[in-house]
Structure formats: C-alpha cells, structure tokens
Amino acid sequence: MTQSTAVQPASPAPLKKSRAGPILASRTVKHFVTRVLFALAMGLVLVFFALPLTWLVTAPFDSNPTMAVRWPDWTFGNFQTLLESPYALGSIGVSLILGAGTIAVVLTLGSLASYALSRVHIRGRDGLLYALLLLSSVVTGTAAMVPTFQLITLIGLIDTHVGVVLVLAGGLLPTVIFILKDFMDSIPKSYEESARLYGASPSQILRHVVVPIARPGLAFVAVWTLVQVWGNFLVPFLLLRSPETKPAAVLMYTFYTESGQVDLRLISAFSLVFSVPVIVLYFLVNRRYGFRFHGGIKS
Amino acid sequence: MSVAMSSARVRRTPSRVDDIAGLGRVGAGLFMAPALALIGVFLIFPALWTIYLGMTNYRLTGLAAADPDFVGLDNYTQVLGDSSFWWSLRLTLVFVVLSGILGQMMLGFSIAWALRHLKGLAKSLTETLVLAAWVVPGSVGSFLWLALLDRRGGTLNVLLDSPGTAWLINYPMASIIIFNIWVGTAFSMLLFSSALASVPPSQMESAEMVGATAWQQLRDVVIPNIKGHILTNTLLITLWTFNTFGPYLLTAGGPNGQSEILAVYIYRTAIPGGQLGKGAAISLIMLLINLVIALGYIHLARGKKKRA
Numbered sequence: 001m002t003q004s005t006a007v008q009p010a011s012p013a014p015l016k017k018s019r020a021g022p023i024l025a026s027r028t029v030k031h032f033v034t035r036v037l038f039a040l041a042m043g044l045v046l047v048f049f050a051l052p053l054t055w056l057v058t059a060p061f062d063s064n065p066t067m068a069v070r071w072p073d074w075t076f077g078n079f080q081t082l083l084e085s086p087y088a089l090g091s092i093g094v095s096l097i098l099g100a101g102t103i104a105v106v107l108t109l110g111s112l113a114s115y116a117l118s119r120v121h122i123r124g125r126d127g128l129l130y131a132l133l134l135l136s137s138v139v140t141g142t143a144a145m146v147p148t149f150q151l152i153t154l155i156g157l158i159d160t161h162v163g164v165v166l167v168l169a170g171g172l173l174p175t176v177i178f179i180l181k182d183f184m185d186s187i188p189k190s191y192e193e194s195a196r197l198y199g200a201s202p203s204q205i206l207r208h209v210v211v212p213i214a215r216p217g218l219a220f221v222a223v224w225t226l227v228q229v230w231g232n233f234l235v236p237f238l239l240l241r242s243p244e245t246k247p248a249a250v251l252m253y254t255f256y257t258e259s260g261q262v263d264l265r266l267i268s269a270f271s272l273v274f275s276v277p278v279i280v281l282y283f284l285v286n287r288r289y290g291f292r293f294h295g296g297i298k299s
Numbered sequence: 300m301s302v303a304m305s306s307a308r309v310r311r312t313p314s315r316v317d318d319i320a321g322l323g324r325v326g327a328g329l330f331m332a333p334a335l336a337l338i339g340v341f342l343i344f345p346a347l348w349t350i351y352l353g354m355t356n357y358r359l360t361g362l363a364a365a366d367p368d369f370v371g372l373d374n375y376t377q378v379l380g381d382s383s384f385w386w387s388l389r390l391t392l393v394f395v396v397l398s399g400i401l402g403q404m405m406l407g408f409s410i411a412w413a414l415r416h417l418k419g420l421a422k423s424l425t426e427t428l429v430l431a432a433w434v435v436p437g438s439v440g441s442f443l444w445l446a447l448l449d450r451r452g453g454t455l456n457v458l459l460d461s462p463g464t465a466w467l468i469n470y471p472m473a474s475i476i477i478f479n480i481w482v483g484t485a486f487s488m489l490l491f492s493s494a495l496a497s498v499p500p501s502q503m504e505s506a507e508m509v510g511a512t513a514w515q516q517l518r519d520v521v522i523p524n525i526k527g528h529i530l531t532n533t534l535l536i537t538l539w540t541f542n543t544f545g546p547y548l549l550t551a552g553g554p555n556g557q558s559e560i561l562a563v564y565i566y567r568t569a570i571p572g573g574q575l576g577k578g579a580a581i582s583l584i585m586l587l588i589n590l591v592i593a594l595g596y597i598h599l600a601r602g603k604k605k606r607a
Contacts, residue, residue, distance in 0.1 A: 042413060042421070045406070046425060048481065049428040049481065051447060051455075052432070052440070052444055052447045053443065054454075055443055055446050055447070055454070067453050068449075068452045105337070109334035113330060113331040115330060117331065119327075120323070120324065120327035132338065136338075138586065139346045139586065142542040142565070143542060143589055144342075144582065145565060145566065145570075149569070149570070151341075151344070166337065166341055169341070170337050170338055177334060202326055231436035233437050252439060253438045253441075271442060275434075279434050283430075
C-alpha cells in the first residue's frame with residue numbers, strides 16, 4: 001500500500017504524455033493483480049501454519065476426537081482421562097524436575113563463571129568465550145549421542161534424572177555464560193566498590209550485591225533454559241529407560257508409537273497441557289525481551 | 300614490546316579497576332572452575348572420546364560390550380564403503396538444502412518482507428501462528444503432522460478427498476522436508492524482520508523515488524544491507540537442520556531408510572542396532588562436518604569484515 005503511493009508521484013508520465021493513459025490503466029490492473037496474488041500467497045502461508053495447529057485446539061475438547069480436524073462435540077472429559085492415566089501427570093512432573101534441576105545447575109555455575117569473566121581481565125578471555133560458544137554449536141546432542149550415552153552408562157547415571165540434567169547443563173552452559181556475561185558487564189561497578197570498602201568478600205559481593213541487581217538477566221536465562229529442556233526429546237529419550245522416569249516429551253512419543261491402540265482423547269489433552277506452559281512463557285518473555293530471546297532457543 | 304605495552308596498560312588502568320571484586324586471578328579461576336569442569340566433562344570430553352570409540356568394536360550388548368577390542372580404522376573403512384552411509388549423507392544434503400536453506404530461509408524472508416508494512420490483526424496473526432509452530436514441543440508438533448497426514452482419517456486426505464493416501468510412506472522425504480519448514484521458519488522470519496528494520500529508511504525512500512521496482516530495491520538496497528544477517532542465518536539454519544533429530548519422530552527414518560538422514564542413521568546404528576563403535580565413527584564424521592560449516596562461516600565473516 002505504502003509502496004504504491006510512494007512510487008506514483010515519481011512515475012515518468014509527463015515524459016511520455018501520449019501513452020500516459022494506457023500505461024496508468026495497465027498499471028492499475030497490474031497493481032490489482034499483484035494485490036490479489038499477494039493476499040492469496042499470504043492466505044496460503046497462514047493455512048500452511050494453521051492447519052496442523054488447529055487439531056491442538058479442537059481435539060482436546062472433542063468428546064470423540066478423530067485424526068481429522070473438525071468442529072468439536074464440546075467436553076472437558078478428555079482432561080479427566082488425562083488425570084486417570086498412570087504416567088501422564090507424572091511425566092509433566094518429571095519435565096518440571098529436569099527443568100528446575102538444569103536451571104539450578106546452569107544458573108549457579110553460569111553466574112559464578114560469568115561474574116569472574118566480566119570482572120577480572122584474564123588473557124584470552126574473549127577467545128575462550130567464543131571457543132566455548134563455537135564448541136557448543138558444533139558438539140550437538142545429535143552428533144555426540146554415542147559418546148554421551150557411553151559416558152553416562154560408564155559413570156552409572158543411565159536411567160537417572162541427574163545424568164540428563166548434567167548432559168543438558170553441559171550443552172547449555174556456554175550460551176548461558178555468554179548471555180550472563182553481557183548482563184554482568186552492564187552492571188555498574190560502583191556498588192561492588194563500596195561493598196568492598198566495607199570489607200565484603202568476593203562471594204558475599206556476588207550473592208548480596210550482584211545477583212540481586214542481575215535478577216532480570218537471571219530470570220531471562222531461567223526461562224530460556226526451561227524452554228530448551230521442556231521440549232528436548234533426544235537426551236532423555238537416549239538416557240532414560242523406565243516409563244516412570246520419562247519426561248513429557250518422551251512419554252508423548254511413546255503414547256503414539258508403543259501403545260497398540262492410540263487413545264486420541266488422552267493424546268490430545270496431554271498435547272495441550274504439555275504445550276501451553278511453554279507457549280505462554282514464550283510469548284510473555286518475547287514481549288519483554290524481543291528478539292534477543294530467540295538467539296539459540298531451539299538448538 | 301609486549302612488556303612495554305602491558306606495563307603501559309597497567310599504569311593507565313590500576314589493577315583495582317581491572318579487578319573490582321577483589322577476586323584476583325586465583326579467585327577468578329575458582330569461580331570459573333565448576334562451569335568449565337562441567338563443560339569439559341559433558342561437552343568436550345564426549346567429542347574427543349568419539350575419536351577413540353570410533354576405533355573400537357564397542358557394542359551395546361554381548362561380548363564386545365564388556366571387553367571391546369581396538370580395531371583401528373576398520374569402522375571408518377566399513378562406514379565409508381557402506382552404500383547406506385552415502386545414501387544417508389545424500390538425503391541429509393537434500394534435506395538441509397530444501398528444508399533449511401531454501402525452505403525456511405526463503406519462506407522466513409518472504410514472510411518478513413510481506414509483513415514489513417502490514418500492521419494490526421493480519422500481522423500479529425501470521426507472526427503468532429508461525430511462532431506457535433516453532434514453540435510447540437517437538438513431539439507434539441510431530442504428532443500434529445501425523446494427524447494431518449494420517450492415512451485413514453487425516454485432515455489432508457479429508458480436504459483433498461484422497462482417502463487412503465499414505466503420505467508418510469509414499470513421500471517420506473517430502474514429508475519431513477515440509478514438516479521441518481513448518482517447524483523452523485519462525486527463526487528466519489524473526490531474524491529477517493529485525494534485519495529489515497535495520498535497513499536505513501532513507502536508502503529505501505531514495506530507491507522508491509527513482510522508481511525502482513520491489514525486486515530492484517531488494518537486490519540493490521536490502522540485500523547489501525543485511526548481508527551479515529543472511530550469513531549468520533545461513534550458518535545457524537544449516538547447523539540446526541543438519542543436526543535435527545525431529546524427523547525421527549515423524550518417520551523414524553523409514554520406510555526402508557528412505558528418510559534416514561544422518562542423525563537418524565547414527566541413532567539406528569548405535570542404539571537399536573547396538574553397534575556403538577560404528578555409530579561413534581559416523582558421529583565423528585558428523586562432528587567434523589559441523590566444524591567445517593562453523594569454521595567456513597567464521598572465515599567468511601572475517602573476510603567480510605576485512606573488506607568493509
């Protein structure tokens with residue numbers, strides 16, 4: 001719209017007076033056709049993205065959901081099925097445990113390391129940071145699945161949540177340190193100076209001065225970590241065996257592959273309950289932090 | 300010379316400013332040690348250990364599980380001589396190019412370009428839908444596609460009136476490519492919308508003043524301005540698409556390995572197949588390809604900075 005209004009004053013009509021009429025006419029036709037094609041293309045894009053998602057919104061409320069999207073026969077009974085399922089709620093609890101555990105590890109170790117990196121000049125600091133970041137994007141869960149599986153088996157952490165948390169934390173830490181160092185760099189140093197004058201030790205300064213000021217940064221990293229862990233399929237799929245230890249991401253998969261009869265009422269309700277927390281968190285944080293949040297959200 | 304420089308720096312900035320928290324080198328080291336140890340054990344060590352594991356006949360079960368033998372480069376000759384490896388590598392290449400570079404990047408850019416002047420409902424609706432596809436956990440997203448493409452009662456077969464068409468069996472590669480475009484386009488869309496916002500409006504205006512068509516504006520004004528973004532996006536999308544395990548949830552590599560991209564091939568060789576040594580050998584090849592992509596990108600980015 002804006003484009004056409006801006007271009008028209010500059011159209012070279014005065015130069016070609018005799019043909020101005022037909023040119024303008026053909027231009028409006030062309031303009032009209034372009035608008036229609038544009039709207040059509042946008043419509044197609046919308047349908048492409050909306051079509052699979054529609055099922056997630058309709059099927060959980062349908063008393064007899066099918067694979068196809070259709071107007072639901074409204075009910076909340078499917079959520080009752082969810083409550084009665086032996087593993088469903090437990091798996092969401094496991095996802096929460098994995099998320100909380102990873103957040104705890106990543107925040108503690110990450111803030112210690114990023115604080116030191118932000119405040120003390122160590123030679124090759126930037127090189128180290130970039131090397132770590134490069135490494136974490138090269139050594140992905142997929143490429144390192146065999147050695148990771150072997151390592152966790154060897155140290156006896158197979159089928160434990162601790163093993164999953166450690167592997168996830170190791171993969172996320174370089175990015176966390178990178179983000180947190182940015183936040184730490186922006187904290188004015190005068191607070192720490194006065195704390196030191198009163199004789200505070202470095203760890204006291206970190207706990208009582210820096211962490212409270214860096215709280216938005218830490219909250220940001222916590223949400224980012226939770227979103228990463230919540231949807232992660234490969235690591236728990238690889239390292240956890242017994243059904244009661246599996247997080248929601250893996251249980252969801254076993255729902256539709258291992259059970260002989262697919263229970264769509266259970267699957268649809270579970271999908272929605274499992275997806276809503278990240279969707280809500282995501283849009284909240286997205287509004288607050290914008291694109292910075294997306295940096296490495298799904299790796 | 301370096302001594303003179305460092306002493307000059309010390310004089311200019313007294314050590315107190317450099318070390319405001321009184322940590323000192325040792326303290327800083329202690330603060331960093333736990334994080335570096337965790338990264339070392341669970342990120343760096345596995346990568347290095349792959350080199351050794353790939354030279355053993357480690358198996359998940361049986362004799363070779365308890366007492367593996369060193370077999371040298373046997374796994375590599377076996378893998379490189381195996382037509383299924385090359386098949387999988389070719390599928391991966393097709394997958395990365397079509398779903399990542401062409402699909403996600405082109406579609407993401409087009410959406411960002413189309414939305415740049417739109418406001419209100421149309422814009423937020425599009426953005427929300429594209430983002431939602433990305434945010435939904437992978438195992439939910441893949442089930443949504445299983446339902447869409449279901450043979451008996453899937454939405455697509457109902458809409459196209461083509462009952463019984465088994466999309467995932469007849470067109471496995473096309474299915475995972477389109478699925479991955481659906482999942483990942485959001486990132487490119489977001490990156491390119493913030494890139495387009497950074498193009499100086501004055502340049503766009505003068506291009507419009509001289510009557511440049513949309514295509515000419517794109518080629519002569521927009522693309523030169525967002526080259527860096529395009530490069531970053533290409534690197535990230537290539538790495539992520541190359542390493543994604545998502546398609547496993549949709550087709551598990553089947554039917555008959557027709558959609559067995561490298562990530563799925565490693566998993567099927569090592570875990571259900573039990574050949575950990577061979578799996579490690581393929582893993583190392585994958586790590587090296589990742590490294591080449593990343594280093595190639597750094598090289599390009601440096602060259603760009605030098606020329607600028």
